[in-house]
């Protein structure tokens with residue numbers, strides 16, 4: 003039983019990392035309907051910038067601040083260069099544009115910071131600790147706590163601040179938002195900034211796990227099953243979806259893996275998502291549109 | 296409107312085109328005197344909403360464009376401004392079909408209306424209290440998600456939300472749409488009160504000619520993207536053609552002015 007718990011907890015905590023990527027994605031989708039393929043690359047770009055600053059001998063916190071500034075600049079550039087000229091275009095066009103953005107960012111990162119793999123030390127040991135007789139990775143706990151803090155922060159931002167409310171308003175009905183004087187451009191910049199910050203956290207956690215390397219941008223692919231499960235528009239959905247994917251892939255690997263020769267972990271999430279699509283196409287928490295007549 | 300008393304809004308011969316090719320307004324002119332309620336009447340598709348959106352500049356978001364004519368608010372040309380700038384100047388549109396933020400509570404809906412306001416929490420709370428005074432129902436429902444409130448409550452929330460921007464002028468698009476007659480009256484009473492007590496000028500687009508004329512000072516009748524008639528609410532209410540075509544006082548049902556041979560179309564805007 004305690005082995006099952008260990009696998010489950012490891013899975014849940016790994017799932018938190020998926021949630022982080024999915025979260026940035028949900029933010030942008032909610033506010034603008036854009037599927038941002040570049041979310042993973044943004045995480046990579048953030049991690050790479052951070053590591054490079056640290057390797058230059060810059061203090062940890064200063065490096066973090068500089069990375070945040072870079073993500074803010076990126077948000078402004080994306081709004082000006084990608085979103086604004088494509089206003090009123092079909093959403094598929096915007097999706098394609100974010101694929102373009104993803105390639106651009108990857109190339110740009112390479113040109114700027116080089117293409118070697120960097121080690122990223124956040125100073126958290128990956129040694130397991132025991133809680134009762136269950137073994138848990140310290141790093142996973144740290145990741146879980148960080149993600150929880152970020153979600154709490156986002157929840158506060160969305161429900162209690164003027165800008166957060168405006169963001170939700172735009173997500174609900176952008177015409178109505180326009181009609182009361184909320185400029186969509188500000189909102190876009192804002193939401194890309196927030197998604198950029200989420201990307202920093204995701205990038206640093208993933209980067210210190212896997213090393214900061216270009217394959218990091220592919221973690222976006224792990225976000226898709228999470229999104230299908232949780233719903234593309236739901237922040238709680240991104241969290242719960244991540245937890246389900248993380249834990250089920252680990253459990254599947256351990257308990258089903260032996261029967262098929264292992265490696266289930268890599269495709270199980272997609273199978274789960276596919277099966278789920280058939281039952282609840284709008285996801286666990288996806289917004290069922292309120293209809294009243 | 297012969298007396299030159301403070302015209303707050305004047306629309307001069309505007310032409311509106313959607314998608315670069317669909318000509319919808321073919322030279323519309325109208326005026327709203329300060330502190331009055333002016334009705335824009337006409338059947339579905341006449342161009343009422345388009346006229347309001349041309350004024351508030353929400354047209355751009357629907358790929359519409361004002362290609363000719365001018366719009367002046369308090370003497371300033373406003374056709375090139377964006378909706379946010381207009382809201383800051385004091386012109387707010389309440390869109391047709393209410394458009395509440397469904398997943399926000401009623402109170403959050405109202406608070407978003409204050410997005411452009413300066414002056415901090417105190418000013419905003421005062422406005423909120425004012426809105427709750429005019430719409431006591433909204434106060435009762437303040438914590439409910441707007442999507443789960445009734446159509447009437449949503450209409451009230453939409454008007455209340457516009458009030459939170461502290462407007463001098465409201466462009467009110469079909470507030471009666473889909474509401475029971477009793478509720479429609481309740482809402483019009485509140486609009487009238489707002490107009491009298493807060494001095495808000497109102498340009499009101501309505502298909503419901505009866506109620507619109509009962510609550511407004513002046514009216515314009517639109518057909519096919521043109522103003523075909525205008526006059527004081529009293530004149531229009533007594534006009535035989537209006538009675539026949541818009542107030543349903545004819546046995547033949549609703550017809551177009553085009554069919555009325557004896558009706559002399561006004562050439563004023565041509």
Ligand SMILES: Nc1ncnc2c1ncn2[C@@H]1O[C@H](COP(=O)(O)OP(=O)(O)O)[C@@H](O)[C@H]1O
Pocket residue numbers: 313314317319337338339340341342343344345346357358359
């Ligand atoms: N976004 C749009 N694109 C193209 N045509 C439009 C658009 N909106 C309205 N129209 C057309 O413009 C005309 C006037 O519409 P509208 O202003 O909504 O009328 P009303 O509010 O009086 O019912 C209609 O023929 C309608 O089909």
Ligand SMILES: [Mg+2]
Pocket residue numbers: 340343344345391468469
């Ligand atoms: Mg209309």
